Amino acid sequence: MSQRLLVIPDGLAEPWSGRGLPTTLASTRPMALDAICRRGAVRRVATTPEGLHPGSEAGLPLLLGWTPSGPVSRGRVDAAAHGLREPPGAVVHRVDVRHDDGRPWPELAEVAFRLLEGSVGEEALHVQRLHGHRMLVFGHTEPVLPHRRDLAEWGAHEGVAGADDPDDVPRLQLWPDGETPMPVLDEKTVVVCAPRSTMAGVARLMGAETVHPRGATGRPGTDVAAKARAATALLRDGTPTVVVHVGSPDEAAHDHDPQAKRLELQKIDRDLLAPLAALALDLGATVAVCPDHGTDPRTGKHSGDPVPAVVWGPGIPRSGPDRMTEESVAGEPVVAGAWDVG
Structure with missing residues (x-):
């Protein structure tokens, strides 16, 4: 099996009803992400299990391979x-x-x-x-x-x-207190994230290794390039699965700052996706880009709608639209995980 790279831009997706202002993904032209979409399978992923409130405590474990059956304890994760x-x-x-x-x-x-x-x-x-x-x-x-x-x-x-x-x-x-993510992972999965973040807690509870680059804060202005360098080193060392989590889009949306959210997407595209996509092509690795949920920067609230996502790599046929936006994937099938092609 080829190496795998999963990039999780936290809260990057947004609700879309066909009316109103364009979403962050639709109003930004991320060159590296668009290039991945033109070569991969673009579809929708259901990251919020039915009956649960949308949020990282539900979406992140699901993307890492454990689906909660009830509310997840944010207290235990933190x-x-x-x-x-x-x-x-x-x-x-x-x-x-x-x-x-x-x-x-x-x-x-x-x-x-x-x-x-x-x-x-x-x-x-x-x-x-x-x-x-x-x-x-x-x-x-x-x-x-x-x-x-x-x-x-x-x-x-x-x-x-x-x-x-x-x-x-x-x-x-x-x-409220609730379920604790199950330890279904091991050292074959390494998660690059900010220290003391929700992602760090989920990864540790699920058994994955964690790496916290200097300058990674989870807030707007976080050092995304440092996460790219850490992921590069892990992939070159042969780590089977590398997960890179970036919390800044979600935090910008909670701050009710659409412009900051767009700037974070541009930085993720330039400083993270561009170098890692080139490395993945060189290594023959499979790449997936999938938010854990949506967050509306106009209200600061989470959305449980299926999120736009893309997976690209050896043996994955090109399918779906050319861009990863809420509008473009509206008619695409909904799949259950970041690696599912649909």
Whole structure:
């Protein structure tokens, strides 16, 4: 079997109904991605199992080879990403602090952390502050969250800008505990991703090796070229399956920044797909490009629609449209995984 390379641009897809503004994929001309599409099989992939909410905790395990049957625990995924071990018998919940419209509010995270520590009491074994707007609660029951008004008042008291805005009352989002991705992989699969990311947690729980290049942040401005260099070294060393995850398109969409999302796609195309496609051609490797879900930069919300994707390599006949956009694949068959040709 030839080597395989899977590139996952997180949240790159978007909802498409035939009306309104063009999507990021449709409004950008990614030269390397278009070249892959002209030679490969372009189709749609169902990355959100039926009945589940769209998100990386569902889409990433599915693309790596394990399909969840119920909600996946973001808390356990994040604990694995940060190298944390939950106490025996504990349930794990992730808690995010957000603006009223859903945008992350990291400036309020320290205030939210202190309030959460005080509100969970004896029901929690431990409250852990993560990076950005995220926290973890290890406990025996679902935690009771502080009131939104208390968070706003404490934030204003601490001088957090905007915390006293009556039209933007901060809120805490509770992620329920759930399934843990199964360890169906081994050292034959290596995942290149940002440290402490959802992808890092999923990969470790599923048994894959992880590599975190310097400068990989998961945010807009992440060093995509560093991920390309890491993937190049792995492929040249003969690693059977290399997965490269780039979280910046999703984060740009959550920031409600369509322009930033387009810039991230251009950078992924130029600094990641172009050199890796050339290397794959030289090695006779198979390449797949598939988002894990869609994220609308106008609303910041995830979409569970099947995503446009492409697979290209030895023995794969050319099929489907010439471009990988939501509109172009609307009539294409829906397949179950990144490597399925359809």
